[in-house]
Each structure stands twice: as C-alpha cells, then as structure tokens.
Amino acid sequence: MPVNPELVGRDFPPTAPYLVGREKVREFARAVFADDPQHVDPSAAQALGYADVVAPPTFAIVVTDATLQQLLGEPDSGIVLKNVLHAEQKFRYSRPIVAGDELTAKLSVTGIRAMGAAAMVTSESDITDAAGDHVVTATSILLVGEGDR
Amino acid sequence: MSAASTGSATGSLTVGDVVAERTVHLTRESLVRYAGASGDFNPIHYRDDVAAAVGLPGVLAHGMLTMGLAVGTIESWLGDTGRILEYGVRFTKPVVVDPETGADVTVVAKVGAVDDESARIDLTVSYAGATVLVKAQVRVRTV
Numbered sequence: 396m397p398v399n400p401e402l403v404g405r406d407f408p409p410t411a412p413y414l415v416g417r418e419k420v421r422e423f424a425r426a427v428f429a430d431d432p433q434h435v436d437p438s439a440a441q442a443l444g445y446a447d448v449v450a451p452p453t454f455a456i457v458v459t460d461a462t463l464q465q466l467l468g469e470p471d472s473g474i475v476l477k478n479v480l481h482a483e484q485k486f487r488y489s490r491p492i493v494a495g496d497e498l499t500a501k502l503s504v505t506g507i508r509a510m511g512a513a514a515m516v517t518s519e520s521d522i523t524d525a526a527g528d529h530v531v532t533a534t535s536i537l538l539v540g541e542g543d544r
Numbered sequence: 545m546s547a548a549s550t551g552s553a554t555g556s557l558t559v560g561d562v563v564a565e566r567t568v569h570l571t572r573e574s575l576v577r578y579a580g581a582s583g584d585f586n587p588i589h590y591r592d593d594v595a596a597a598v599g600l601p602g603v604l605a606h607g608m609l610t611m612g613l614a615v616g617t618i619e620s621w622l623g624d625t626g627r628i629l630e631y632g633v634r635f636t637k638p639v640v641v642d643p644e645t646g647a648d649v650t651v652v653a654k655v656g657a658v659d660d661e662s663a664r665i666d667l668t669v670s671y672a673g674a675t676v677l678v679k680a681q682v683r684v685r686t687v
Contacts, residue, residue, distance in 0.1 A: 419581075426581035427612030428568050431619040443624045452628050453612040457582055477598075481607050485632030491625050534632075 397541045398473045398514040400507050402466075407502040410461035412525070417494040420450045427451050440493070447494035455486050459520040459533045462502035466518060474516070474539050482515065483536035489529045497525040500533075513540045549621035553686055557655045557663050564621045564653045568613050570605055570639065571646040578609040592643070605639040610649060614669045614680055617651040622684060629662060630683040633669075637676045647671055653682075661687050 417437070424434035429451040432439035440448045467474055492498065499522070506517035520533045549564035557563075575589045584606055587594040595603045611633050619625055641647045649671050656666035667680035 423581045426574075426578040427609060427616055429612070429616040429619060431616075431625070433619075433625065443626070445626075449625055451612060452615050452625060452631050453608055456608050460583055481635055483632065483634045484608070484611060485630065487630050488626075488628055491628070 396507075396509040396514045397478070397512070398507050398516055398539050399469075399471050402469065402472055402504040402516075403507055405469075405504065407462070407465050410458075410465070410500045410502075412497045412499050413458050413461070415450060415454075415492055415494050415496045415498065417448050420448045420454065420494050423454050423457065424448075424451050427453060445491070445493050450492040450494070452486060452488070452491070454492055455522060455531045455533050456484070458492070458498050458522055459500055459535070462500045462518070462520040463535075465502050466504070466516075474537075475542060478540040478542050480538040480540070481535065482538045483534075485534040487532045487534075489531065492522075492530060496530070498522050498530060505534075510538070513538055515539075549618070551621070553622045553627055553663070553684055557658050557686065559655050559658060561655045562652060563655060563665065564618045565651060566617050567648050567650045569646055569648050570609075570641050572603065572641060572643055574646075575603065575605060575609070575641060578606050578612075582606065582608060584608065600638070600640075602640040602642065605641050605647065605649075607635040607638075610635075610639055610669060610676060611680075613649065614651050614667045614677060615682055617667070618653045618665060618682065618684075621653070627685045628682060629685055631681070633667075633680040634678040635676075636678045637671075637674050639671045639676055649676070656681065658686075661685060 433449045500520040508515045652668045657664040665682045669677040
C-alpha cells in the first residue's frame with residue numbers, strides 16, 4: 396500500500412484563517428453556474444437573513460485546499476499529487492459560508508484502506524468561523540496510486 | 545443553459561417528483577474560469593498534451609465543477625441554500641470537454657425520500673448518455 400497508515404489520528408494544526416471576499420464569492424458562483432441572486436447581490440442575501448452574499452455549497456472545497464496541501468506536505472505520507480484521484484466528496488453544513496467569514500480548517504485522516512496496489516484515504520476537514528462555531532465539514536475520499544514524485 | 549424548476553422546497557413533496565432540471569454547456573473557457581475561481585490548476589483540465597500524456601481521452605472538466613453545477617440546479621427551487629444540510633457525490637466517469645464543441649451536462653433533480661423535516665434530492669448528472677456522478681444526493685431542510 397502506497398500510503399502511510401500512521402497518518403490516521405495524526406494531529407494537524409488548524410490552517411491559517413481564510414477571509415471570504417465578496418468578489419471571490421461572485422467569481423466562484425459564476426464559475427459553477429450558480430446564478431441565484433443570493434450569490435451576487437448583497438440585498439438578495441440580506442433578504443434571506445445573511446450579512447452578505449452567500450457562497451455556493453461547494454465553495455467549501457476552496458477552504459479545504461489548505462488541508463489537502465498539509466496532507467501532501469507530510470514527508471512520510473506516501474501521497475504524490477499526480478497519483479491522486481478524487482473518488483468521493485461530501486459536505487455536512489451547519490450554515491452556508493457567507494462573505495466576511497474568517498474560516499479555519501482542521502484536518503483529520505479518518506481512514507486508510509488498501510485497494511489492490513492503491514489506497515483509499517478518507518480525510519475530514521472541519522471548518523469553523525472566527526467565533527469557533529462549526530460551519531461545514533468536508534469529507535474527501537482520495538484514491539491514491541503507487542509511484543514516485 | 546436552460547433551467548426549469550417546479551414547486552418549492554417547503555411545499556408538499558412526493559417521492560419521484562422532478563423538482564428541477566437543466567442542461568449546462570461547458571466549454572474550455574468554463575474550465576479555465578473554474579480553475580481560476582477554485583485554485584485547482586491541474587493541467588489535465590486545460591492542456592490537451594498533458595491530458596494525452598497521462599492517458600486521458602481528452603481535457604476533462606474538474607469533478608468539483610460538475611459537483612458544483614449539479615447542485616446549482618435546485619437553488620431557485622430551494623430559495624435559500626442554507627436549507628442544504630448535506631451534499632455528497634461519487635465521481636465515476638469524466639466529462640471530456642471538446643475544444644470546439646464543448647460538452648453538455650444534464651442535471652435532473654428528483655425527490656428521493658421525504659421525512660418530517662427534510663427531503664433527499666437525488667441528482668442524475670449525465671453527459672453523452674452516461675452518468676458521471678453516482679449517489680449525488682442533497683439532503684435539504686423542508687421546514
């Protein structure tokens with residue numbers, strides 16, 4: 396198996412705070428064809444009770460990128476980006492991400508399972524806001540193949 | 545892009561009902577735009593030579609782009625995206641985006657299950673007659 400099983404349960408530091416910008420939300424919404432006004436028009440978002448424009452549901456993946464970099468950066472992980480396939484993705488939300496949020500992600504590797512010569516790696520990123528409240532948990536399952544960098 | 549939705553998330557829901565559907569036309573420009581917006585600059589999403597070198601049938605759409613546009617289909621039906629409690633997919637087949645003709649991705653959103661406070665919306669996401677996401681399910685709050 397190409398992946399180090401000792402990654403499970405390893406403690407990773409929280410990522411540096413990610414400040415969600417209004418124009419970034421608009422740019423991302425346009426890129427994923429999310430054309431509802433709540434993503435681009437602050438008054439439409441405020442009418443729904445939000446402080447500013449609401450990020451589309453999959454925007455959370457942008458914030459979790461820093462945790463993927465942590466995983467790839469572990470010198471003993473055995474995970475090389477070119478061998479990684481994204482097999483599954485899930486998000487569990489307490490609330491949507493809104494422009495102005497300052498978000499931190501905390502990575503944990505919850506499972507590693509051999510699949511032939513490859514490994515299925517399950518990682519969870521818990522995303523919290525500046526008050527420490529849960530916003531969304533992103534669970535990614537990566538299929539990691541063998542091979543050197 | 546064409547879109548249509550029926551009823552609302554807080555109305556009465558029946559398993560099997562189609563609540564929304566649309567077809568999104570992806571071009572190479574869409575992929576470059578998503579790369580910039582998301583920060584995912586893997587060259588298999590914009591360079592034919594790199595895609596060919598790693599044995600792919602062509603330049604592929606980002607899986608997360610397909611996942612993102614799929615859930616966007618139900619937004620006007622939902623009203624408030626804060627109703628989304630969970631959203632998950634399995635990536636099965638790639639979407640190959642032709643440099644000249646692009647790719648049409650079709651999304652059909654159906655009620656899969658209903659309980660007192662939430663519903664499961666099943667998204668069927670297909671391209672060129674094949675399903676590209678499996679178990680694409682959104683759990684939404686209905687109260």
